[in-house]
Amino acid sequence: MTAVPDAIDQALGIAPGSPLHALRALRPEFVSGAEACRAAVLDPEETLDLSPELRRAIARRVVAGAGHDRLTEGYPRPADPALAALADGEMPEDFALAALARHADLIAETPAKAGPEHLSALQEAGFSVPQIIALSELLAFACYQIRVVHGLGLLKETRA
Amino acid sequence: MTDTIPQVTLKPLTWTPHLPPVEIEDATPRQLEAMKVTPSAKKVSPYVRTLAHDPDSYVARTVLFNAIMYAEGGLNRADRELGALGASLINGCKYCANVHARQHARLTGTATTSALYAGRRDALNPRDAAIMDFAEALTATPPTAEQSHVEALRAQGMEDAEIQDLIHSIAIFGWANRLMHPLGHSD
Known part of the structure; x- marks a missing residue:
């Protein structure tokens, strides 16, 4: 376990000494694994021309819908107005960002309805295949975080 | 039944x-x-x-x-697979559901997966029913899982360390389903 609280600890508002923190410490590989994933989708070695700000804006859009405020705060609101619109759940005016916003909402809310036409829409908006893969992983990671935070939040009143 | x-x-x-x-x-x-x-x-x-x-x-x-x-200890493999299956069914990932239903059947027999594929939730044993209820509620967008779901799992003898494992197996399929289904088709 690292001494610094990870993103999930921060989202849960827990610190060393709490029962839930001790529970998480039973699975250090889940903690470190999620942190490595967070780094890989937000600040990867190969950026694929997707900026850290864009990546955080998308993640913020996805997690904001789940109502876990501290999780949302983990993704700072971008200064750039177009990225802020994306992060805020609005429909950006920029064609590519609007396509990305629509895709993010589809994947987060109704993944069962996703089909090949939605990938074509991203390609028509100018995204490359590697970018679409990276964006897919990023969106799905945010959905993973939502469920870990929501589920572990139910174990705050933990029992031995 | x-x-x-x-x-x-x-x-x-x-x-x-x-x-x-x-x-x-x-x-x-x-x-x-x-x-x-x-x-x-x-x-x-x-x-x-x-x-x-x-x-x-x-x-x-x-x-x-x-x-x-696959981590050692904690929740048994079959229950992790059932969490994965529950998420995959809700998220509409036919391929993931198929893989993890077969894993579950390999580990414990076909009773549970047969009931699920027949739409017979009423035929699940109480532990599997509690796992499926939780998996569905945690998979919903936004998640609707609440304290009563955790109490139902505890009532089936599940310890919090095992529930933590279950949460993660459901959540990681909230991720995997969102790759496998949107990025391809299965038949």
């Missing part, structure tokens, strides 16, 4: 990507490393080759996935 549910044996499905996967001969050194391609093992699945377009996330997610599904 006294009535009998016909036992289902699921056949494996084949997954085909909508987007062109990385071809081994075109792969970068980092992509090859991510796919763990060795000269003696050049056959890599289309799924792995599709995701290898972004080697960073592929490697990190695979490490986390394996920890969640």
Whole structure:
């Protein structure tokens, strides 16, 4: 376990000494694994021309819908107005960002309805295949975080 | 249950990507490393080759996935598979559901998966029913899981360390389903 609280600890508002923190410490590989994933989708070695700000804006859009405020705060609101619109759940005016916003909402809310036409829409908006893969992983990671935070939040009143 | 549910044996499905996967001969050194391609093992699945377009996330997610599904101790393997199956059914990932239903059946027999594929939730044993209820509620967007779901799991003898494992197996399929289903089709 690292001494610094990870993103999930921060989202849960827990610190060393709490029962839930001790529970998480039973699975250090889940903690470190999620942190490595967070780094890989937000600040990867190969950026694929997707900026850290864009990546955080998308993640913020996805997690904001789940109502876990501290999780949302983990993704700072971008200064750039177009990225802020994306992060805020609005429909950006920029064609590519609007396509990305629509895709993010589809994947987060109704993944069962996703089909090949939605990938074509991203390609028509100018995204490359590697970018679409990276964006897919990023969106799905945010959905993973939502469920870990929501589920572990139910174990705050933990029992031995 | 006294009535009998016909036992289902699921056949494996084949997954085909909508987007062109990385071809081994075109792969970068980092992509090859991510796919763990060795000269003696050049056959890599289309799924792995599709995701290898972004080697960073592929490697990190695979490490986390394996920890969640196969870590020693804690929740038994079958219950982790049932969590994965519950998420996959809600998220509409036919391929993932098929794989993890077959894993569950291999570990514990076909009673549970046959009931689920027959739409007979009423025929699940109480532990499996509590796991499925929780998996569905945690998979919903936004999640609707609440304290009563946790109490139901505890009432079936599940300890909090095991519930933590279950949460992660459901959550990691909230991730995997959102790759497998949107990025390809299965038949």
